[in-house]
Amino acid sequence: MMNIEQLKDSNYVPYSGKSSVAVVKSVAGNYYPGVRVENVTFPLTINAAQNALFTCLSEKERPKAIYVEDTKANDLEFWRNEYNVWVYPHEELETGDLKEILLDLQESEIKSTLKKLLDHAVTENSDFPVSALLKTPRGYVSGVNIECSEWSLGLCAERVAIGKALSYGIKDFESIYIHTRSGEYSSPCGACRQVIYEHMPHNPVHLFHADGTRSKHFSSDLLPYSFRSTSLNVNARQ
Incomplete structure (x- = not known):
């Protein structure tokens, strides 16, 4: 409820x-x-x-x-x-239950699920759909890139997945899987690397590339010399 x-x-x-x-x-x-x-x-x-x-x-x-x-x-x-x-x-607000969003997947189902999720992306401007699956102890949380009429207000798949998970009270993330069917490399943008690093600084990032290959990286390697909360002159509240 x-x-x-x-x-x-x-x-x-x-x-x-x-x-x-x-x-x-x-x-x-x-x-x-x-x-x-x-x-x-x-x-x-x-x-x-x-x-x-x-x-x-x-x-x-x-x-x-x-x-x-x-x-x-x-x-x-x-x-x-x-x-x-x-x-x-x-x-x-009326009384009701939140829609369940967790996916129960086996490792062998991740690639096919990422491909299916591309159809959920909203990419009228770029025609560049991206999907993501965030692995948590409770299951997988999906994300796709969402574009709107104001280009600067769109969000990438990785940030949609992280924002969705946090909204459902899920704060522990194990790894993230990312896929796109076009482009040379299914790599998160700089903004997503910063957000991923904040919530899972030393976790695996699995990339499923358009040519059918995949690669595994760590968030700390994708964003060397990252800007961190410890760089601020105030203490984080959490």
Whole structure:
């Protein structure tokens, strides 16, 4: 059962301490949560509304309404127009359960699942779908890249998967698998490397390349000399 106060505990806000929760109701009637996910490099922070909307879209569903704490927040007008969603305060959220998003997969099913997930990507601008599977102790969490009319507000598959997992209260990550069917190399971009490093600094990153080959790396190797929270003159709150 949904509980806004419990969802607040899923926020990752070690730098500002300012939590935020959004819940999206899809056209099919399913509910998807979104929490604020901060990053030590502040431009990479994902806000709750975007997180909830992109979680819904990554499950190949269309958002119908979004429930937020502040209906007059500056960014909501863009999302309202982008997806033609109704915006309501938390108080009007109906009773219901969150849609289950965990995948129970065997190692042998990862490659085929990544290929199928490419069809969930929203890539009207780039036509470059990417899929990701985040391995956690509770199961796998999927992610695909989501683009919108404002190029700078899109998110890569890796960040969608991490934001989705955190919104569901999953904070322990074991490894991540990434795939694209085009391009020379299925490698995470610099922004994703920074986000991956923050949440799993020494974990395996498995890349499934378009030519059928795969390679294994470690997040710390993909981002040498990374910027870390220990570089700040403030103590992280978590």
